[in-house]
Amino acid sequence: MEKTMPKARKRRRRRRDRGSASDTVLKITQPLFNVPPYDLVDAEKLQLIHHKSMQILEEAGIAFYDDEAQAILSRHGVKVVDDIAYFDRGLIMEYIAKAPSQFTWSARNPERDVIIGGKHVCFGPVAGPPYVVDRDHGRRQSTHQDLINFLKLTQLSPYLHSAGSETVVSSDIPIEYRHLELMYAHLIYGDKPVMGVYHTGEIGQDSIELAKIAFGVEAMAQKHYLHCIVNVSSPRRLDDRMLSLMIAYARNNQIINVTPFILSGAMGPVSILGTVAQLNAETLAGIVFAQMIVPGTPSVYGSFQAVIDLQSGAPVFGAPESQLALYLSGQLARHYGLPFRAAGAYASSKIIDAQGGYESVMSMLPSLFAQPNFILHAAGWLEAGLSAGYEKFILDCELLGMYHTYLKGINWDEDEWAMDAILDEVPPGGHHLGTSHTQRHFRSAFYRAEMFDYDSGEGWLAKGAMDVYKRANKTYKQRLQEYEQPPLDPAIEEALRAYIEKTTAD
């Protein structure tokens, strides 16, 4: 086949795969689920889970530790006693129905806007690790330069559609204004949709103010530029940090993603059904509250579940039980007609060895079967989320590239049957290498993973027997060299810096 592939095509392919800033980033297209979702259980069994969740909401309730939030709940007919809100199931369904089933998450560059909901999926990088790891320097505390590096790699990858949030912690920046520098970096180094910083209402408000400078006050009022994760502190608890954040985001027309984090055996029961019922109750309570603040607030049904290792208490990602729980969460989100968030290329491994590889697909592929509309932590995640790996990031992006092809599903064009080749051109024992069908289609056939080695054993040995860790190490450094900053009006940059100076001076 080597000879039949025109040179221009090869060059184009190489350029795309390397991901140079000049052309690749423009080619992003958010994939669609052109394959059906996986329904683990039938409608009747799903109703059973729904009913158990309703029982939890009605009888056990959810704690809302914030006066303003309690006032909002009471005003909307929720019974609040001793900080605990008891939700009637009719009320739950009434307010869930107010949440849009699909909306646009806007980017600085409108060509990079993404749709959250329906058949659309959006991938984002890992968020939150305080450590980074690479092959040269091992594991170390992450710095602001690491954050910038990951923002650059995110901007360069055609398979990440959002820049996520706080890819790694800028531990060398004082905590008081770290969130400002973080938000600034997100706004400067890339032009894909950003999440903002969302630890508390106050921090969330700073993100909103910076976004107003970057995108304009009017645009922020009309569009959804920011996206926060509201972490339900499971079991059954929303604290004042999260509640004030929700109020700030809802009142500013921005996206609220309600995601309980449950380690089954610790924040939830040691069983799949109990965990999913509790998780469902918690997520729905959060979304209902968002709709009570401002009806129509873009809201996402989040699910983040792992199990604990019953010997050490450590979190275990990619466990078989988690895969099953994920399918149920996906079915529930579809049942409620809500955009769904799940993740990601999870791994408990400390480095991107074979364990890291196994675990990543064991998390990522089940997630695709559950069909989330937003997959955060889709690249770079290691050490149960405590570490971001440079090489892991590159390899996960490769995986996402494959899934871009996978999600296209079957092409039903008549020519895909290749009947002219099968019936007329190729005799028994012949080959399809030179058929006219192959000539017509080889250009678009088969995704090629550039980071994977498909050479013969001998060829691989002759080239130095490099494992994929070494290859990805070379690639991430090359990519950082290739990065070009997307243009931004200097006046905006200046105004952002002025806001940061003013706020840190206060």
Place this chain on the structure above:
Amino acid sequence: MEKTMPKARKRRRRRRDRGSASDTVLKITQPLFNVPPYDLVDAEKLQLIHHKSMQILEEAGIAFYDDEAQAILSRHGVKVVDDIAYFDRGLIMEYIAKAPSQFTWSARNPERDVIIGGKHVCFGPVAGPPYVVDRDHGRRQSTHQDLINFLKLTQLSPYLHSAGSETVVSSDIPIEYRHLELMYAHLIYGDKPVMGVYHTGEIGQDSIELAKIAFGVEAMAQKHYLHCIVNVSSPRRLDDRMLSLMIAYARNNQIINVTPFILSGAMGPVSILGTVAQLNAETLAGIVFAQMIVPGTPSVYGSFQAVIDLQSGAPVFGAPESQLALYLSGQLARHYGLPFRAAGAYASSKIIDAQGGYESVMSMLPSLFAQPNFILHAAGWLEAGLSAGYEKFILDCELLGMYHTYLKGINWDEDEWAMDAILDEVPPGGHHLGTSHTQRHFRSAFYRAEMFDYDSGEGWLAKGAMDVYKRANKTYKQRLQEYEQPPLDPAIEEALRAYIEKTTAD
């Protein structure tokens, strides 16, 4: 949790995971698909594929390069012209209906009999590589000692239910009687179901004769002890080696597994639909022929498909296109009511690095969604099947262990809701570590992958920062130490040796 787990339990668990011959092997249970299969397309689209396959069988036909085979076909109403058999679709469906939808594959130890068909799945190790690789010695030609080692590791793993066939090539044994020593080793070193050697009818017959000595002539007539893979030499060709093998197996009541091997772009079109239609036609033709030799012959619908790298011509395993093709093959096999074979923990990687990890799950998990009844190559496969990895074997078995849990699906016992814990015992923000529900269930909760590291980053560093390749290297050597040969009547062993001496002397 550490403290709450009784010591006896820990010991038991450790023993099971290590897999010592004395107890572990006894605990094998073949898993059931307690999760639904994945239907990629609806019934109407599936019929389209069926019709294209029928068109191929009727209009292009399948070459049968063997006089006796052609005579059998003609006798049963198949039109044969110039070595090519043209199958009428009515005849295809009539003979497919004669194949049993489920049967037992018998083992030397009847406790290890497996069921092939229905909701049952049977895992077997890699078969066929001429190379082995491990962390100490790298890649090298495999020897008979390597074969024996892999047979021992297979016998020890509670997650492999069959010993497969020729795990690696015994390159240090002259080719004329290699198949005899291979079959002998299979019969001696383990007591799980074996496949026999199946390169030609003559070689197949030798396996059958040795099996008659090991299992008894009468038992062989009544049960199915051997299992051969009939490789359709795609496109559309069955040669005299495969056809004489089929005739020998069918006449001796043994299992015939018809598996085309198609690299899309070479032995089949560069499209998914064309490949699947051709593969389906080839498999059905083989099974129909088996039923014409002896009606009711236990037959398996096999699918083995990868794509070629259009830059180098090398096979690519775990490609997105292959995953989609696999779901279609699974649907077709279910549609015809035939036991289904697919595989496996495929990898193109030369070693078990992250690429090997990603690729293995990218092949294995889609396979489980397609619900094969027999998954050969489920452990050890590297380098597109040219190499068997010792450490890869250990890690793939770990993966299979996880899938044993995964396939159990959801437990619907009332206590799984944990409502006493959620509603009464655990307050908002509390934890489930000590609930009575956790106490009742932690013993059976959560599969634990022994080879995977779930420690903290600091703990992992303190223990020497071993990657999983190192850990698996230790484990495979430990296991080989622990192996104990399952008892066999010395008279049988002697008779097997006598047959081999006699045959090699001829």
